Structures are given as C-alpha cells and as structure tokens.
Amino acid sequence: MTTITAPIKVDAETDSRISHAAHFLQQSKKDFVDAAVREYIENHRADIEAGVRDALLKLDGSTQSAVALVTGMSAEELDELGGFAK
Template identity: 50%
Template sequence: MAVSKAARQSPLKVDPETDQLISQGARFLGLTKNDLVTEAVQVYLEQRREDLRAGMVEALQVLDGSPKSDVMLLTGLTAQEIDAVGGVDE
C-alpha cells in the first residue's frame, strides 16, 4: 500500500503592493489570503485555457525525445540555428 505524503506548502513571494491587494481582497471577501490566491489562479487559468493548450501543443511538437529537441526547448533556438552552430550529437 502506497503512503502519500502531504504536499508541502511553499510561500508565494509577491511585491508589497500585490500583497496589500491580496490582503484587502481577502478581508473584503471573507477569505483567507491563501484561499483568495487559490481561487484567483484557478479562475485566471480557466480564462486562459486556450493559451495554455496552445503552449502545451507547441511544447509537445518540439519534444520528440531527441537531444536536439531538448536543446530547442531549453534555448528557444530553431533546428536550423542549432545546425548552423555545429548541431547536437544525437
């Protein structure tokens, strides 16, 4: 039987002005700061679902399991640019 560990919470670092907005918003909505940020991120990502999908599709098109595709994804270079500087040993 697998024992699952509880995910460790990590602090979210934001600038002081954003922290003040989060604090005020949470207070006025009767939420904790954590609950407000959680809900806000969920709503934001739902609104940007198509952008997320497009980004995932683009990343998957680049990743074909080859070292060149790894370099392309990590550097943003095209296959032609990588070949122009000597390529990657496959």
C-alpha cells in the first residue's frame, strides 16, 4: 500500500481522544486513525454503497444533474438561477 501525507483536521476534543486511545493501545496516532477509519467504513459499507447507488440514479450525464447532486438544489432552483444551455 502506498502511503501519502494527507492531513486531516479534527477538533481539539477528538484529537485528544485519538491521542489517548493511541497511547493506551500502544499505536501511533496515524495507525490508530487508519484502523478506525477502515473499521468504520467496513461497518457502514451497506450505507455507503446505498448512497453511491442513489447518487448514480440521479445522474443522467448532464451538467445540470451533476450540479444538482453536488449542491442539493433542484432542477427548478437551478433554472431560476439561469439554468444550463440545452
């Protein structure tokens, strides 16, 4: 597995929890967060896959559908703002 440096930001309380848990499990913070994220994703895989399927159903290949999905705006709302060339 290739390792890259990609900093994430968490609030002070979460950082403290990560630090304590990693310390008492005798792991680095990096290793602890890596394991925690992997476990979380595995435990929520069905929800994540359902979200992906739902998003794909909303996309029809148009710019409008992509913008609607990203912004959460309806096609009507986008049309009110000027819409997209057909």
